[in-house]
Amino acid sequence: MRYQSVASFSDNREPDAILLVHRQGLRLSCMKTSTQTDDRFQRGAHKYAAYLDTPEGRLRLDLAFATLQEFLPVRQAGHSLSALDLGGGTGAAAVRLAKLDFHVTLLDSSPAMLEIAERAARDAGVIDKIVLEHGDVSQSASLFQSGSFDLILCHNLLEYVDDPGAVLRGLGRMMRGSPAILSILVRNQAGEVFKAAIQAGDLAAAEHNLSAGWGQESLYGGKVRLFTPEALEPMLQEASLTPVARRGVRVIADYLPPQISRSHEYHRILELERKLGNRMEFAAAARYIQFLARRMS
Numbered sequence: 001m002r003y004q005s006v007a008s009f010s011d012n013r014e015p016d017a018i019l020l021v022h023r024q025g026l027r028l029s030c031m032k033t034s035t036q037t038d039d040r041f042q043r044g045a046h047k048y049a050a051y052l053d054t055p056e057g058r059l060r061l062d063l064a065f066a067t068l069q070e071f072l073p074v075r076q077a078g079h080s081l082s083a084l085d086l087g088g089g090t091g092a093a094a095v096r097l098a099k100l101d102f103h104v105t106l107l108d109s110s111p112a113m114l115e116i117a118e119r120a121a122r123d124a125g126v127i128d129k130i131v132l133e134h135g136d137v138s139q140s141a142s143l144f145q146s147g148s149f150d151l152i153l154c155h156n157l158l159e160y161v162d163d164p165g166a167v168l169r170g171l172g173r174m175m176r177g178s179p180a181i182l183s184i185l186v187r188n189q190a191g192e193v194f195k196a197a198i199q200a201g202d203l204a205a206a207e208h209n210l211s212a213g214w215g216q217e218s219l220y221g222g223k224v225r226l227f228t229p230e231a232l233e234p235m236l237q238e239a240s241l242t243p244v245a246r247r248g249v250r251v252i253a254d255y256l257p258p259q260i261s262r263s264h265e266y267h268r269i270l271e272l273e274r275k276l277g278n279r280m281e282f283a284a285a286a287r288y289i290q291f292l293a294r295r296m297s
């Protein structure tokens with residue numbers, strides 16, 4: 001295995017404890033707060049990789065990445081750009097960034113995800129541009145120096161951590177000054193209302209989701225935290241981050257009638273989704289919310 005292991009599970013560990021092994025060899029022990037989270041990402045890694053190949057999975061990735069590309073920091077002569085992909089999973093975004101010449105660090109708590117990411121980086125010929133690190137995001141402040149990254153991705157991770165606000169506060173410190181950009185992608189509460197009503201035809205669930213703080217995770221099982229832009233914005237502010245853009249990701253694609261082929265019409269759907277996600281009246285009900293943010297100067 002090529003990735004640096006900054007956290008490793010000992011075989012005879014206490015059920016609720018993990019051993020974190022710092023890159024310099026320092027051993028720290030800390031409480032692991034959510035055993036279920038790690039298990040489901042470990043067990044569900046291949047299922048997740050398969051989902052990313054479906055039109056829905058591709059759309060989430062392509063839409064979020066297209067927005068990100070509008071805000072990428074500009075490379076200065078003689079300087080390479082560095083990116084951190086937190087909870088980077090199977091490496092889909094990290095590989096794209098590496099192809100754009102970023103030096104990418106991908107941190108993830110699931111070894112199974114990291115193995116898939118390693119293979120993807122190797123297959124894409126960018127293994128030299130990606131460092132894969134095994135660790136928990138709650139430890140990132142002690143793993144990475146402040147001001148290290150020009151770009152940080154935090155895509156579909158905050159849904160699964162105990163304290164999203166604490167993660168965001170840590171990210172602000174790791175960004176390299178005010179040109180650095182942070183991209184956050186989270187599950188949108190309003191999207192869960194539409195999904196329950198239109199996709200499942202479950203009116204009771206739709207009504208419940210109007211104020212639900214948690215949804216059911218259909219891919220991995222268990223719970224998933226839901227966000228609203230109104231809740232996320234103050235969290236960004238507390239972390240000294242200013243939003244520079246907000247987009248909706250997947251507004252209508254999940255509800256198209258079966259006669260529309262998701263694969264044959266992929267590019268038309270993508271283009272329409274880009275327009276819808278950029279208009280707040282549609283974006284408000286998207287499956288995901290994406291925020292681009294910079295550090296307050």
Ligand SMILES: C[S@@+](CC[C@H](N)C(=O)[O-])C[C@H]1O[C@@H](n2cnc3c(N)ncnc32)[C@H](O)[C@@H]1O
Pocket residue numbers: 037041042086087088089090092107108109110113135136137138154155156157160161
């Ligand atoms: C839904 S996947 C998203 C993967 C990737 N960011 C993407 O957009 O495709 C969530 C990822 O976060 C990782 N993860 C969950 N909790 C974590 C934690 N506390 N620390 C680090 N990674 C975590 C999981 O292992 C998984 O790879």
